Amino acid sequence: MQTFGRHLRSHWHLDDEGTFLNHGSFGACPKDVLAEQSRWRLLMERQPDSFFRYTVSPRLMNNELRVAAERLGRFVGTECERIAFVTNATEAVNTVLRSLRLKAGDEILVLDCVYNAVRLASEEVCKASGAKVVKVSLPIPLTANDVAERIADAAGAKTRLAIIDHIASPTAVVFPVAEITRALKAKGVRVLIDGAHAVGQLALDLPAIGADWYTANCHKWLYSPRGSAFLYATEEVAGQTVPLSVSHWHELKFPRAFDYVGTRDVSAFLSVPAAIDFIERFDTAKVRDYLMQLSREGVALMARLGAEPTAPDAMFAAMCTYTLPQRREAVPDDALQLMQGLWEKHKVQIASNAFQGKLLCRLSAQIYVERADVEHGVAALERHGWPGR
Ligand SMILES: Cc1ncc(COP(=O)(O)O)c(C=O)c1O
Numbered sequence: 141m142q143t144f145g146r147h148l149r150s151h152w153h154l155d156d157e158g159t160f161l162n163h164g165s166f167g168a169c170p171k172d173v174l175a176e177q178s179r180w181r182l183l184m185e186r187q188p189d190s191f192f193r194y195t196v197s198p199r200l201m202n203n204e205l206r207v208a209a210e211r212l213g214r215f216v217g218t219e220c221e222r223i224a225f226v227t228n229a230t231e232a233v234n235t236v237l238r239s240l241r242l243k244a245g246d247e248i249l250v251l252d253c254v255y256n257a258v259r260l261a262s263e264e265v266c267k268a269s270g271a272k273v274v275k276v277s278l279p280i281p282l283t284a285n286d287v288a289e290r291i292a293d294a295a296g297a298k299t300r301l302a303i304i305d306h307i308a309s310p311t312a313v314v315f316p317v318a319e320i321t322r323a324l325k326a327k328g329v330r331v332l333i334d335g336a337h338a339v340g341q342l343a344l345d346l347p348a349i350g351a352d353w354y355t356a357n358c359h360k361w362l363y364s365p366r367g368s369a370f371l372y373a374t375e376e377v378a379g380q381t382v383p384l385s386v387s388h389w390h391e392l393k394f395p396r397a398f399d400y401v402g403t404r405d406v407s408a409f410l411s412v413p414a415a416i417d418f419i420e421r422f423d424t425a426k427v428r429d430y431l432m433q434l435s436r437e438g439v440a441l442m443a444r445l446g447a448e449p450t451a452p453d454a455m456f457a458a459m460c461t462y463t464l465p466q467r468r469e470a471v472p473d474d475a476l477q478l479m480q481g482l483w484e485k486h487k488v489q490i491a492s493n494a495f496q497g498k499l500l501c502r503l504s505a506q507i508y509v510e511r512a513d514v515e516h517g518v519a520a521l522e523r524h525g526w527p528g529r
Contacts, residue, residue: 142510143422143426143430144422144427144430144507144508144510145507145508145509145510146508146509146510146512146513148507148508149508151170151171151172151508152168152169152170152171152508153168153171153174154168154508155487157487158483158487158488158489159486159487159488159489159513159516159517159520160489160504160506160508160509160513161488161489161490161503161504161509161513161514161517162489162490162491162502162503162504163360163361163458163504163505163506163509164309164312164337164360164361164458164459164491164502164504165491166359166360166366167357167359167360167361167363167366168363168506169359169363169364169365169366169415170363170415170418172414172418173363173364173365173411173414173415173418174365174411176410176411176414177365177407177408177410177411177414180406180407180410180411181405181407183195184405184407192403196399196400196406196410197400198389198392198396198397198399198400199389199392203399204410205225205399205406205409205410206220206396206399207413208225208409208410208412208413209223209224209225209370209395211412211413211416212358212370212412212413212416215339215344215416216339216344216345216346216356216372217344217345217346217347217348218346218347218372220395221395222346222372222373222374222375222378222395223370223371223372223395224370224371224372224373224381224383224394224395224398224399225368225369225370225395225398225399225406225409226355226369226370226371226398227367227368227369228357228359228367228369229255229258229334229335229336229355229356229357229369230257230258230261231369231384232353232355232369232370232371233257233258233261233262233303233332233334233355234261234384235371235381235382235383235384236301236332236353236355236371236381237261237262237264237265237301238265238384239377239380239381239382240265240300240301242265242266242268242269242270242271242300243269243270243271244269244270244271245270245271245298246266246269246271246272246298246299246300247271247272247273247274247296247298247299247300248262248265248266248271248272248273248274248299248300248301248302248303249273249274249276249291249294249295249299249301249302249303249329250262250273250274250275250276250302250303251275251276251278251291251303251304251305251308251315252275252276252277252278252496253278253305253308253309253310253311253313253495254275254303254305254308254334255305255309255334255336258303258334259273262303271300274294274299276290276291276294278290278291279496280311280450280451280463280495280496280498281448281449281450281451281452281463282311282313282450282451282452282455283451283452284316284451284452284454284455287315287316287320288316288319288320288322288323289323291304291320291323291324292320292323292324292326292327295324295327295329296327297328299324299327299329300329300330301329301330301331301332302324302329302330302331302332303332303334304317304320304321304324304331304332304333304334304351305333305334305336306333306334306335306336306337306338306342306356307335307336307337307338307341307342307457307459309336309337309493310461310493310495310500310502311450311451311461311495311500312450312456312459312460312461312502313450313451313455313456313461314342314455314456314457315455317333317335317349317351318348318349318350321333321349321350321351322350325350330352330353330377331350331351331352331353332351332352332353332354332355333349333351333353333354333355334355335354335355335356336355336356336357336360336369337356337357337360337361337459338356338361339356339357339358339360339361339362339370340358340360340361340362340363340419341360341361341428341431341457341458341459342428342457343424343425343428344356346372351374352373352374352376352377353371353372353373353374353377353381354371354372355369355370355371355372356369356370357369358370358408358412358415359408361458362412362415362416362419363415363418363419364408364411364412364414364415365407365408365411365415366408367405367408368408368409368411368412368415371395371398373394373395378393378394378395379393379394381394382394382397383397383398383401384401385401385402387400387401387402388400422507427507428457428458430505430507431457431458431505431506431507432456432457432458432505434458434505434509434510434511434514435456435457435458435459435460435503435505436453437511437514438460438503438505438514438518439453439460441514441515441518442460442462442501442503442518444518444522445464445465445518445521445522446464446465447462447463447464447465447501448462448463449461449462449463450462450463450500458504458505458506459502459503459504459505460502460503461500461501461502461503462500462501462502462503463498463499463500464498464499464500464501464526464529465529466498466499466526466528466529467528467529468528469497469498469528470494470495470497470498470499470500470527470528471494472493472494473527474492474494474499474526474527474528475492475493475494475499475500476492477527478490478492478499478501478524478526478527479491479492481524482520482521482524485520485524486520486523486524488516488517488520488521490502490503490517490521491503491504499526499527499528501521501526503517
C-alpha cells in the first residue's frame with residue numbers, strides 16, 4: 141500500500157462523503173492528537189487546582205507548557221524562551237501591533253494579499269494613532285525575481301512595521317521571507333512574518349529568517365487542535381511584546397506571561413508535541429515531498445479548465461491557487477457561491493476568493509488526499525462551473 145493517500149482518512153474524523161481539498165483554511169486534527177488533548181483535559185478536570193497551580197503554572201520554570209514550547213521551538217529552529225503560545229495568528233498579529241506605540245504619520249506596510257483580519261487589525265491600530273496602512277501591490281501572476289525589491293521599495297523612514305505573509309492566504313504564494321526581511325532590515329524596518337500556513341508545510345529555521353517576530357498556526361499544517369499557535373520574538377523585541385490580556389504573571393514577561401492570561405483551556409497547546417509526533421511518524425520530509433508532488437499534479441489537471449496558477453511552481457508548496465477564466469471581474473460573492481455550491485451539490489470542499497478582480501480557486505494537498513481526489517474535485521468544478529465563467 142502507498143504511504144500516503146485516501147486510506148489515511150481513517151486517522152481523521154472527516155465526513156466520509158466529502159472530498160476535502162481545503163486543509164488550509166481551518167486545518168483538521170487527527171484522532172491521535174485529539175486523544176492527547178482529551179488526556180490533558182481529563183487531567184485538568186480531575187484536579188483543577190493542581191493543574192493550574194502546578195502543572196501549567198508560569199511560576200514553575202519547567203511547567204508543561206514550557207515543555208511543549210521547547211519541543212515546538214526545536215521543530216522551528218529556536219529555543220523555548222523565544223516561543224509564546226497564543227490561540228491563533230490573529231491574536232499574535234494584534235499583540236505585535238499593540239506593542240508598537242504608533243504616532244501620527246507612522247506607517248504599517250502590508251502586502252495586497254494580506255489576510256483580511258490582519259489588514260483590519262492594522263487599520264484599527266492606525267485609526268487610534270493617526271498612522272496609516274500602506275499596501276504593496278503585487279499583481280498576479282507573480283514572478284519570483286523582483287518581489288523583495290518591490291516590497292523594500294515601498295518601505296521608508298516612516299515604516300514602523302512590515303507584515304509579510306510567508307504563505308499568502310488567497311494566492312497560496314510562498315514568499316522568500318529571508319530575502320524580503322534582509323531588504324527591509326537594511327532600511328531599518330521591523331518585520332513580522334505572518335506564517336499562519338507555514339509551520340508543518342515548510343521546513344522552518346526562524347533565526348535564519350531574521351525577522352523580529354514570526355507567528356504561525358499549529359492548527360493548520362502541523363495537525364494540532366484548533367486554538368494552538370505561537371508567536372516568536374527575538375531577544376531585542378521580547379521586552380515590548382506583552383499579552384493582549386494582562387494577568388497574574390505579567391512581570392514574568394515574554395514568553396511566560398503568555399502562559400497564563402486568565403483561566404482558559406490550554407490543552408491545545410499541550411497537544412502540540414503529539415502533533416509533531418504525528419507528522420514525524422510519517423517522516424516530515426516525505427510528507428512535504430508528497431504534498432508538493434500532489435500540488436504539481438493539480439496544476440496539470442486544472443490546466444484543462446483553463447485555470448492558471450498565480451505564481452511559478454517554485455513559489456508553491458502544499459497549496460496552489462488558480463485564476464479561473466472569467467468573462468467579467470470577480471466579486472466576493474462569486475467566491476462564496478462557488479465554495480458553497482461545490483460542497484452542497486458535489487461534496488467537494490475548496491477555498492475561493494475574489495482578488496485583483498479575478499476569481500481564485502485554492503486547492504490544498506494533504507496526506508489523506510490522493511490524485512483521484514484532485515481529479516474528482518476538478519471534474520466537479522468543471523461540471524458545476526463558476527459565476528462569471
Ligand atoms: C495568512 C494568514 N494570516 C492569518 C490567519 C489567521 O488565522 P487564525 O484565524 O487562526 O487566527 C490566516 C488564516 O487562514 C491566514 O491565512
